[in-house]
Amino acid sequence: MSFLQETPNAMRQALRQTLPAALMGVLALLFAQSPTALAESEAALVPYQLAYAATLNGMDIDAKRELRVNGNRYEIITSAKNLLGSITEEGTFSLDEQGVIVDHGYEYERNIIGMKKTEELSYDRTAGVANYEAKKKKRQVKLDGNYLNRLSYQVQLQRDLSNGQTTLQYQVIARGRLKDYNFEILGEETLDTPLGPFKTIKVKRVREDDDRQTIMWFAPELNYLLVQLWQKEEDGDDHKLVIKSGTINRQPIVNGGDHS
Incomplete structure (x- = not known):
């Protein structure tokens, strides 16, 4: 997910970008659309709080992702931290009358071994x-x-998955430049997690001129939440991130539960 960004020295390897956030943007990334609500209203979104565990290059990392709902405004907050530092992303958006996402702001802050970096998109x-x-x-x-x-x-991305769309292409403003983010559905897979097994949709990030591989697993029964992310780097190192706990619409996530 996108908050696993490249960082200096050892932390750079441990907290590099994985997905789209990420936990691309990360957990990215990314993820609270209810299939039941979608059938009734394209605009429906529900709050969630998620916790993920990862070990990257031998370092344990705690990652969190949250969607807050405040009237017709939504706020996404993602964070990752270990003993060396932390990374936080925040974004706000609303939905127009047609249910289209309208962004209002994005902020990124990284503090690694006393070295701080910030980004803002207004x-x-x-x-x-x-x-x-x-x-x-x-x-x-x-x-x-x-x-x-x-x-x-x-x-x-997850709204599109929940609607059964197979063309997953997005124009994204990343670090002040317009980029194309493309994804491919690989199929279905039952995945074991600390919360139990889930039937998932397996999705691959499609990159040109980049040897990195990123695969994500989304669970339809959990409102298409990201439950696992795997990435292989250009140098051959691979990392995995997996969900360990969370709530959807203020209800604890349990295997096989209905959280719509």
Whole structure:
């Protein structure tokens, strides 16, 4: 998921980007659409809190992801931490009358061994631009389409999976540049997790000119939550992240439960 970003020295290897967040954006990433609610209303989203466990390059990492609902506004918060530091992402969005995601802001903060980095993406809908800022770096993206950011595209990915869509392509503003994120459905698989076995949809991130491999497993019975993510790096190292606990719509996740 996207909050596993590249970081300096040893932590750079342990907390590099995995998915889309990630836990791409991470857990990304990413993930509270109820199949039952979708049949009634495309715009329905429910709050959740998720906890994931991962061991990356020999280091244990605790990761969390949360969707908060405040009226017609939604806030996504993802975080990852260990003894060396932490990474946090926050994004806010709403849904228009057609149920389309409208982003309002995105922030990223990394604090590793006292070294801090921040990024911010803000939106000026009147001017039709998105403004990116990180240290002395500033970029602007013209909003010619309904572009998503590194957290909100993860929400849309799971909405699309829950609707049975097979074309999973998104235009994402990442670090001030417009990028295409593409995914491919590999099939179904029953996956064992600390919460028990789940039937899942297996999805692969499609990359060009990049040897990294990223595969994600989403559980339809858990509102298409991400339950596991695996990534193989260009150097051959591989990492796995798996769900260990959580709540959906304030109800504890249990294997086979209905959380809509």
